[in-house]
Amino acid sequence: MLRAILLKEWLKLRWALLGLALLHVGMLAYLFLSLRHQFQVEHSEMIWYWAFELRRLPYDQLMFLPALTGAVIAVAQFTPEMIGGRFRLSLHLPVRGDVLVWTWVVFGAGLGLVLSVLDAAGLYGIMRLFFPREAAVSAVLTALPWLLGGWVAYFGTTLALLEPAAPRRLVYLALGLAFLGLLYLHRGYQEYDRILPALAAASLLFIPAVILPAHRYRHRS
Amino acid sequence: MTATLARWSLLALAIALLAVWLPLGKDLLFEYRYGKTNLFYSPVIERFVYKELLGDGHQFVYRDETGTDYAREAFEALIPFIYYKNMELWGKLPLTLQGRRFDKAGIQAARQVLQLDPEELPEHRPRIQLFPLLESNPGRARLRFPEDIMRPGQRLTFINSDANRIDPALTRTFTEALADAGFAFPVAASFGRVSILKPFDAGFFLLDARAELFHLKRVDDAPVVARVPLPPDLVVRHVKVAENKRGEYLGLVLTEDHRLFLLGQQDYALTPLPLPAYDPERMALKILFNPLYRTAIYSDKTHVHAVAMDQDFRPIDRYSREMVMARTRPVDQVWSALVPFSLALEDPNGRYLRLQPRLHGQTALIGIGLALPLAYWWLRHRGLRRRDLLPSLLLVAVTGLYGLIANLLFPPERASPRLSREAAEPLTGAAEAAAAGGD
Numbered sequence: 001m002l003r004a005i006l007l008k009e010w011l012k013l014r015w016a017l018l019g020l021a022l023l024h025v026g027m028l029a030y031l032f033l034s035l036r037h038q039f040q041v042e043h044s045e046m047i048w049y050w051a052f053e054l055r056r057l058p059y060d061q062l063m064f065l066p067a068l069t070g071a072v073i074a075v076a077q078f079t080p081e082m083i084g085g086r087f088r089l090s091l092h093l094p095v096r097g098d099v100l101v102w103t104w105v106v107f108g109a110g111l112g113l114v115l116s117v118l119d120a121a122g123l124y125g126i127m128r129l130f131f132p133r134e135a136a137v138s139a140v141l142t143a144l145p146w147l148l149g150g151w152v153a154y155f156g157t158t159l160a161l162l163e164p165a166a167p168r169r170l171v172y173l174a175l176g177l178a179f180l181g182l183l184y185l186h187r188g189y190q191e192y193d194r195i196l197p198a199l200a201a202a203s204l205l206f207i208p209a210v211i212l213p214a215h216r217y218r219h220r221s
Numbered sequence: 222m223t224a225t226l227a228r229w230s231l232l233a234l235a236i237a238l239l240a241v242w243l244p245l246g247k248d249l250l251f252e253y254r255y256g257k258t259n260l261f262y263s264p265v266i267e268r269f270v271y272k273e274l275l276g277d278g279h280q281f282v283y284r285d286e287t288g289t290d291y292a293r294e295a296f297e298a299l300i301p302f303i304y305y306k307n308m309e310l311w312g313k314l315p316l317t318l319q320g321r322r323f324d325k326a327g328i329q330a331a332r333q334v335l336q337l338d339p340e341e342l343p344e345h346r347p348r349i350q351l352f353p354l355l356e357s358n359p360g361r362a363r364l365r366f367p368e369d370i371m372r373p374g375q376r377l378t379f380i381n382s383d384a385n386r387i388d389p390a391l392t393r394t395f396t397e398a399l400a401d402a403g404f405a406f407p408v409a410a411s412f413g414r415v416s417i418l419k420p421f422d423a424g425f426f427l428l429d430a431r432a433e434l435f436h437l438k439r440v441d442d443a444p445v446v447a448r449v450p451l452p453p454d455l456v457v458r459h460v461k462v463a464e465n466k467r468g469e470y471l472g473l474v475l476t477e478d479h480r481l482f483l484l485g486q487q488d489y490a491l492t493p494l495p496l497p498a499y500d501p502e503r504m505a506l507k508i509l510f511n512p513l514y515r516t517a518i519y520s521d522k523t524h525v526h527a528v529a530m531d532q533d534f535r536p537i538d539r540y541s542r543e544m545v546m547a548r549t550r551p552v553d554q555v556w557s558a559l560v561p562f563s564l565a566l567e568d569p570n571g572r573y574l575r576l577q578p579r580l581h582g583q584t585a586l587i588g589i590g591l592a593l594p595l596a597y598w599w600l601r602h603r604g605l606r607r608r609d610l611l612p613s614l615l616l617v618a619v620t621g622l623y624g625l626i627a628n629l630l631f632p633p634e635r636a637s638p639r640l641s642r643e644a645a646e647p648l649t650g651a652a653e654a655a656a657a658g659g660d
Contacts, residue, residue: 044382045353045366052349052370053415098223132372132380134349171630175231178238185566185574190347195566195574202237205230212227212631219634 001095002103009077009107016076017111020069024115027065028122034061035130044130051135055188059123059139066119066150067180070112074157077108082161091218101214105158105207112154116147138189145183145192148200152179155206162213164220172213179203228631235627236620237564240578243623244563247556255546261509262516262529262538263299264318269527269540270299286540302328302511323512333467333510335483337475339503342459343410345571351380352411355422357438357445364417367439371395373408373427377437398444399437405430412460414472419464423471423486426460434460436489449489459501460484467510475501483508483534495528495536503570522569523547554584561585561621585621592617592625599625603632 127136156176283296297304315324372378379391413425424438434449482491506519617624
């Protein structure tokens with residue numbers, strides 16, 4: 001049964017995943033080209049000064065990519081479930097409803113994780129081409145809250161989509177946006193180093209939380 | 222069970238987010254306009270004078286430590302070395318004080334400001350440990366950044382920025398020069414002022430593995446290293462390098478036990494600064510030099526302290542006062558009564574974001590007292606039995622208004638025989654399908 005559920009998720013997500021993979025590769029290529037362009041038109045030591053001392057982030061075009069990715073995966077995964085009451089049919093599969101929902105989100109969040117790893121590796125590799133390793137490591141550490149934003153956006157969108165009542169959907173969206181807002185307060189690099197474990201721990205609360213709209217869907221529709 | 226866990230997870234998330242965002246919303250609605258008190262030592266009346274914003278608009282007060290108020294122009298005339306350009310404009314230069322005449326050039330030559338903010342301390346902000354070591358003898362009018370960057374570590378590595386590769390020759394030359402001067406690798410800390418907008422370049426101060434301090438400069442592309450003599454009881458925490466045209470002091474040395482010294486430019490002589498109650502973790506410090514006095518002014522968010530010193534840094538007068546911004550505003554008092562705590566993410570003394578809970582104390586009992594009956598009414602309205610209310614009411618008792626709002630956003634499901642039974646069971650589609658005979 002679990003294999004069938006995963007196959008269904010794959011069928012729902014494969015085109016979205018292909019599009020997202022292309023988008024991520026495209027954004028990384030754009031990052032490479034924009035850095036290459038900067039190093040062609042400016043003195044390298046000045047770019048290093050801007051990056052290290054003035055704390056400019058030459059990779060900030062990636063800032064909202066994970067959040068967008070999380071939302072797109074959730075929409076691709078759960079919009080079909082909400083059309084024509086298909087979600088109710090899924091809840092009648094011979095598997096516990098909470099296990100079913102968690103399997104779905106593990107699959108969706110897992111795909112998001114794969115893309116996040118691609119982003120982090122790409123960011124490190126591209127930064128390393130133009131900067132010393134300290135700057136590449138710093139870039140990945142700076143991008144970690146943005147990657148966490150992907151997780152939050154995925155779960156926020158999932159909660160809103162699975163929820164049967166429109167007002168509560170807005171509450172879930174507001175909750176997701178309020179959390180996302182905490183992840184973009186930086187003024188420079190690595191400012192989340194000391195708070196990120198706490199934010200990551202808080203974001204784990206989304207895992208049990210995602211059961212509530214499914215529970216409400218089942219008992220209201 | 223899982224639905225209950227889900228709801229409580231959402232309650233926890235909602236309360237945490239409300240405790241962050243609602244205080245920010247309050248501050249946005251009721252903006253905080255009071256700035257810090259500007260405190261000076263007047264060489265004219267030989268008393269401390271200050272300028273303070275009392276409220277909305279331009280409610281400035283210009284006052285001395287005895288409480289005498291002044292008009293703005295009279296106030297500025299009390300500190301002519303600060304407002305010397307106005308003095309010139311008003312035809313009051315040269316001025317005579319303590320039997321000495323001071324013209325514009327003389328005032329300018331004697332002025333210097335040294336600053337140390339908590340945010341500058343290495344532990345208070347992230348910094349990629351790569352620094353440009355400027356050429357101190359550029360042989361031209363302006364300083365310029367070198368095409369390599371210094372990486373302090375097991376050796377002093379230089380990385381060429383054009384090729385993004387280590388420069389082995391430069392690395393060897395500078396590492397050997399430091400080792401020959403007695404420097405014990407690895408480099409424990411590096412202090413310098415990374416800028417080309419300064420009158421000259423003083424290089425970097427490097428702390429070695431034995432906590433000894435060395436001064437490194439790049440002169441004609443070669444290393445010049447000097448050991449900074451330190452008293453045995455002094456452990457350096459931070460060196461604030463501040464090149465200045467006066468050429469007397471290179472900056473400040475902060476020790477691990479919060480003592481502060483001026484660092485002499487010629488011989489690295491350390492001049493202790495008598496700063497009672499100075500706490501570098503949370504106090505911003507300024508040292509003002511003028512032709513007659515040196516004044517150290519340091520303040521946190523509530524109090525400002527000042528020490529006036531003669532030219533040899535012997536204290537001649539001291540003053541402290543609570544700033545207007547320390548007074549609790551009515552809106553803050555109401556807020557403290559409404560919610561029991563808030564979560565602040567931004568640290569006023571550093572660049573790292575931190576999760577700082579701020580408890581509001583006993584006044585918050587008022588808000589909790591209001592929230593509890595409202596929560597009771599709401600939960601009863603949802604059809605909950607009295608014994609089922611207890612966990613939610615306990616949550617409101619601890620989190621006050623936040624808990625009430627969270628309960629309004631994520632209320633318990635309305636009690637009904639069917640829902641009560643099912644809520645107690647896991648979300649079992651198969652069981653329901655079997656019971657209902659399938660949809």
